[in-house]
């Protein structure tokens with residue numbers, strides 16, 4: 001247990017995630033699939049960025065989505081395709097989870113916003129004029 | 130005996146805040162009734178990173194709940210005719226989270242109905258309101274836009290413009306190459322400290338409320354200073370249901386319900402200013418039935434509730450070749466766009482439709498998510514690479530078009546459907562017509578033309594698709610001003626023709642919607658109306 005002050009300085013330090021919807025097997029399956037959508041390269045992949053947990057949590061908040069997702073997962077043949085409805089749903093949730101995670105946003109995309117600046121310079125490239 | 134207040138103001142948003150501020154500084158005592166409470170700035174989530182949200186929520190913390198839940202306050206729409214009504218109940222109203230696009234109307238707008246003959250003319254012109262725009266700009270702080278054109282007047286009182294981001298500058302260049310002018314945005318954000326308020330620190334999170342109050346919101350900029358005069362009293366959680374009248378049909382007070390206890394109360398007043406935002410104000414007026422006003426207060430013309438005018442809108446996205454694969458920059462700036470495309474279709478060939486459109490550009494540059502990735506095909510390393518390459522290169526176009534005022538686009542109240550206090554809810558019946566579909570065609574052509582000129586990779590779009598009605602959050606027209614008492618409810622000073630001690634100072638008062646965001650004009654009209662009211666009160670006419 002960290003002292004309260006240290007916890008405050010590290011808001012991202014959270015307890016290990018307890019599954020709300022998925023069984024451990026489903027969790028493993030989802031982790032494998034999301035890593036096929038966004039794999040680890042020289043930057044983290046989807047499961048490095050806790051996307052399976054993100055999806056589990058999302059499903060716990062929406063009964064209709066949960067039923068649709070779990071039914072889709074059970075019937076899924078494992079072949080990702082943009083025309084398969086479950087595959088599409090999984091891809092969209094992976095995108096939502098990954099690109100709002102610290103790993104996805106900062107390490108992969110290089111986002112460094114939402115800070116305190118004293119000046120905003122805007123575009124400084126003469127060739128964009 | 131009940132005490133009688135000089136003036137009761139219903140609502141604390143842009144319109145009510147301005148009314149209260151301008152009256153109190155002229156020595157008038159004001160009681161403001163607001164349906165909510167003050168949002169605590171210290172608790173805003175302006176600097177909570179996207180990945181910190183869930184952990185916070187799991188700890189039981191919640192961001193401020195700005196938006197009114199329709200479960201608490203429902204409204205009706207006909208089957209298959211949706212209208213998304215966005216309401217913020219609480220101190221400052223929607224200005225806590227507004228987009229801060231602050232555009233002046235011009236005579237292209239004010240004289241529009243006269244030019245094309247559609248519905249009644251505005252009773253005012255740009256010259257009537259210009260001094261008030263000047264005062265509003267100076268008072269609230271608006272940045273950018275000293276440049277002037279017939280459809281979008283400039284202002285000499287602007288704070289320094291927020292310089293365009295790369296994508297925006299490239300769109301300006303593309304616009305120029307096809308003869309479409311894209312100018313500096315006009316935004317109510319402080320690019321310098323102003324009027325005792327802190328300057329913007331370019332964090333881009335304005336939609337969650339600004340933790341330092343660096344953009345205009347009615348609570349900090351109007352209501353707090355008004356309270357300091359000692360002339361303003363604010364009652365929180367007071368949900369006004371009706372304006373009450375005496376035997377002659379003159380307003381003499383209001384009925385309200387306590388949002389916490391649900392108890393009913395009445396208060397007396399010499400003057401009532403209705404400023405609950407267009408739809409809520411209209412609901413109050415239509416529910417204010419009496420022998421003198423059988424179909425709602427001040428409604429002998431039967432125009433109240435009618436002529437609801439919102440705006441049509443859609444979105445088009447692209448990726449600019451100069452920026453694809455480039456470095457990620459911090460594109461937050463003042464949050465939202467730094468540029469604006471003013472209306473141009475009144476020039477050149479006559480169109481096969483009336484009125485016009487402009488365009489906004491919020492969401493251009495690096496965002497705190499990558500929603501666009503959902504339309505990119507594929508999976509795996511190639512997909513990941515495709516997203517990353519495009520991420521710094523995103524630009525977004527959001528054209529807004531005027532919807533003509535039509536009598537059948539209306540708000541009613543229905544005794545059969547009441548809220549938790551037994552007060553009839555609003556029923557919104559609203560449809561766009563052929564004119565809007567024709568305009569949408571040119572709006573699509575224009576957006577596509579700009580993106581093509583920029584050689585953008587355009588994201589797939591469905592031509593002709595429009596956002597669900599109400600999405601622009603710019604409701605107008607349901608208690609319109611005009612010179613003809615048979616066809617309008619208010620005069621040019623927002624005063625009821627039928628009931629001179631009632632003023633309606635929000636978007637309901639607008640004669641037409643225009644393609645522009647309304648709030649700067651709401652502020653200017655409310656300032657002007659209350660200057661007039663203060664004069665009328667001094668001379669004893671009201």
Ligand SMILES: Cc1cc2nc3c(=O)[nH]c(=O)nc-3n(C[C@H](O)[C@H](O)[C@H](O)COP(=O)(O)OP(=O)(O)OC[C@H]3O[C@@H](n4cnc5c(N)ncnc54)[C@H](O)[C@@H]3O)c2cc1C
Pocket residue numbers: 139140141142143144145146162163164165215216217218219220221222223224226227228229230231367368369370404405406407409410413602603635636646647648649651
């Ligand atoms: C996300 C978003 C973006 C926007 N972007 C822009 C923009 O870029 N530019 C622009 O010009 N406009 C924008 N708008 C619209 C702008 O916020 C409104 O035009 C403006 O706030 C209207 O002011 P108002 O006083 O009419 O209403 P509001 O600001 O909504 O205030 C209404 C007030 O009335 C109170 N109220 C309601 N019902 C009752 C009742 N029955 N009794 C007592 N009090 C009541 C509420 O508590 C509230 O205080 C945006 C709005 C939103 C939500």
Ligand code: SF4
Pocket residue numbers: 175318319328329330331332333334335336338339340341342343344462463464
């Ligand atoms: S960008 Fe500026 S105005 Fe917007 S929230 Fe941040 S500091 Fe406030």
